[in-house]
Amino acid sequence: MTCAVLRSWNRWVLAQVRPHCMDGFDDYEARTMDAGALQELLLRTETLEEFLGELTIRAARETEHRCGITLRGDHGRPYTVATTDELTRTLDELQYAEGEGPCLEALDSGVPVFVTDMATETRWAPYPEHALEVGARSSMSYPLFSGEGAIGTLNLYAFEPLAPGPSMQARAAHIAEHAAGAVAIALRIAEHSKAIDNLRTALTSRSTIDQAIGILMAQQRCDARAAFTLLRQASQGRNIKLREVAAGIVTAVERKAPGAEPPGRY
Structure with missing residues (x-):
């Protein structure tokens, strides 16, 4: 995801984030999560992972907690996309392994979940015991909402009750609200960038296939349909992708072209 793609979303980002910023928070920490700050962060970071990593650092700094972000993956499976540290990732993944925990409850219910002391917590056993073993004593889990419901959670951990x-x-709800909008925008940008990459790949493959068809037409003295049939038969017979067969034909012809360098020794 390049800065050029991010800048193309500039106006849309402001339109989406600004309406959520008039909630009365005037201190410096709150302003690091407002529309202008999030826009600047989106424009400055090169990848979705880098953006979300910076987002967790800001959330951790403002709440004095360690922070992680959980998103729904394929088939609704949760995964940690960014954390401030590996210990936070461990706490998230303990919950995924058990199939329950505060962040998963917040994700499923759409309601913030608080744990004031893992030592006395009786929900989601044996997760609290495992959390204590790695040093966590309390946590806050806030759902991240988009237009389609909860897309993830902001997970905040402390090492004291x-x-x-x-x-x-x-403060945490304010951060989660702005983080949700920013995460949703970043995901859309990433999907848009991926779609562009896929289109470029498809166009490149199409060009290679067209070149191979032209070569076969010249070699076999046939029309385009017959040449494509030969290409497809070679693909099926060798059990490799059509574009790979085409690329092999084009490469072989290029090596035989006048002035082409002879293949080197390997």
């Missing part, structure tokens, strides 16, 4: 008060809950 903590009952978040109204101020901390408001």
Whole structure:
């Protein structure tokens, strides 16, 4: 995902993020998650992974927690797309392995889930015990919403018992709201970039196939349909992709062309 692609989404990003920014937070930390800051972050980062990594660092700094982002993958399976550290990834993956935990409950219910002390937590056994073993004592899990419902969670972990008060809950909810919009936009940009890459690959393959058809027409003195049939038969008979057969034909002709360098020794 290049900066050029990101810049093409510039106006759309502002239109999507700005309506959510008028919630009364005026301090410096809150402004690092506002429309302008998120726009700048989107434009500055080169990949989806880099953007989400920066997002977790900002969320961690503002809440004084370690942070990870869970997204729904294929068939609804959750996976951790970014974390501030490997320990946070371990805490996320413990929940995936058990099939339950605070971040999964927040993802499924669409409601924030708080754990004030893993030592006394009785839900999702044996996850709290495993979390204690790696040092976690409390957590906050906030669903990330897009137009289609919860697309993931923002997972915040602390290494001491903590009952978040109204101020901390408001701050975390603010961060999750802005993070959700930014994540949804970043995912759309990544999908758009992937679609462009796939189109380029398809066009390149089509060009190679067309070249191979032209070569076969000249060699076999046949029309385009018959040449394509020969190409397809070779693909099926050798059990390799059509574009790979075509590329082999084009490469073989290029090597025989006048002025072509002889193949080297391997």
